[in-house]
Amino acid sequence: DLEGRVDTSDAWIVERTGIRERRVVTSGETTASLAIAAGAAAIKAAGITPDEVELLVVATCTADQQLPATSAAVQDGLGLSCGALDVDAACAGFVYALVTAAAMVETGRVGAALVIGAETLSRITDPDDRGTVVLFGDGAGACVLRPGRTGLLAFDLGCDGSLGGILEVPVGERYIRMEGSEVFRRAVRVVVASAYAALERGGLGPGDVDVFIPHQANARIVSAACDRLGIPRDRTVMNLDRYGNTSAASIPIALAEACEAGRLREGDVVLLSGFGAGMTWASALLRWEAA
Numbered sequence: 001d002l003e004g005r006v007d008t009s010d011a012w013i014v015e016r017t018g019i020r021e022r023r024v025v026t027s028g029e030t031t032a033s034l035a036i037a038a039g040a041a042a043i044k045a046a047g048i049t050p051d052e053v054e055l056l057v058v059a060t061c062t063a064d065q066q067l068p069a070t071s072a073a074v075q076d077g078l079g080l081s082c083g084a085l086d087v088d089a090a091c092a093g094f095v096y097a098l099v100t101a102a103a104m105v106e107t108g109r110v111g112a113a114l115v116i117g118a119e120t121l122s123r124i125t126d127p128d129d130r131g132t133v134v135l136f137g138d139g140a141g142a143c144v145l146r147p148g149r150t151g152l153l154a155f156d157l158g159c160d161g162s163l164g165g166i167l168e169v170p171v172g173e174r175y176i177r178m179e180g181s182e183v184f185r186r187a188v189r190v191v192v193a194s195a196y197a198a199l200e201r202g203g204l205g206p207g208d209v210d211v212f213i214p215h216q217a218n219a220r221i222v223s224a225a226c227d228r229l230g231i232p233r234d235r236t237v238m239n240l241d242r243y244g245n246t247s248a249a250s251i252p253i254a255l256a257e258a259c260e261a262g263r264l265r266e267g268d269v270v271l272l273s274g275f276g277a278g279m280t281w282a283s284a285l286l287r288w289e290a291a
Helices: 010-017 031-046 070-078 090-106 161-166 180-201 219-229 247-260
Strands: 053-059 083-087 112-120 138-145 152-159 211-214 269-276 280-287
Touching (some): 010 219, 031 053, 031 070, 031 112, 031 138, 053 070, 053 090, 083 090, 090 112, 090 152, 090 269, 112 247, 152 180, 180 269, 180 280, 211 219
Parallel strands (some): 053 083, 211 269
Antiparallel strands (some): 112 138, 152 280, 269 280
């Protein structure tokens, strides 16, 4: 389909990005509807009921409308009766949301928290821009955090607002603009630095990581980060070949698939690391707590 519309080829896309497939919403689907489906699945997997959820945090940079927040529609769709908020840190958004929710749960003043990453990037991607149309897809993933079982050991959050122009949707415009080579160069650097910072704060090193789940942006970025961190490929979760870059949804989708495939065992050290527009970055070090 893309070969017929822009100057590209399947071979070029796979070689340069590692992406073979992407998912795109239909006319009847929204960021909220994807988030509702993912949230319902997470609630069921956690073995709790909706009325036990006391906080909802939705990470997205593709809100369905300017007002109200997407989390409001998600809260209603899931039948929750709790506070709800959106977090927009682009592709680092899920880790930002996870850390935010974990901090509130760990105070003891909030019970179970539902954290969702959901995006419909196809709606802000120029169908005629070969530099971006081959990359971005739609999707959602979610997890539940509970008191005494957040698993969060350490984290690192960061932002360099002076780099906002390398990946943006300018005011008054509809589509993403991206300086691909500059994003690539800086992404590898910030992923490695952020991951090391989280590991150091947790008193661990790359060799202690059982499962590494990076933001699924580009296979070459992930490979370069793994090489610099010294984390083997067999400990790294990669699924971008089937989904492309789903921004805030990429880490939770990969996390859910790793869990379903039996790659996550009780007590495993899990490292999450994302980077995105802003330029934002975020890493979280977890001790895996099964439902």
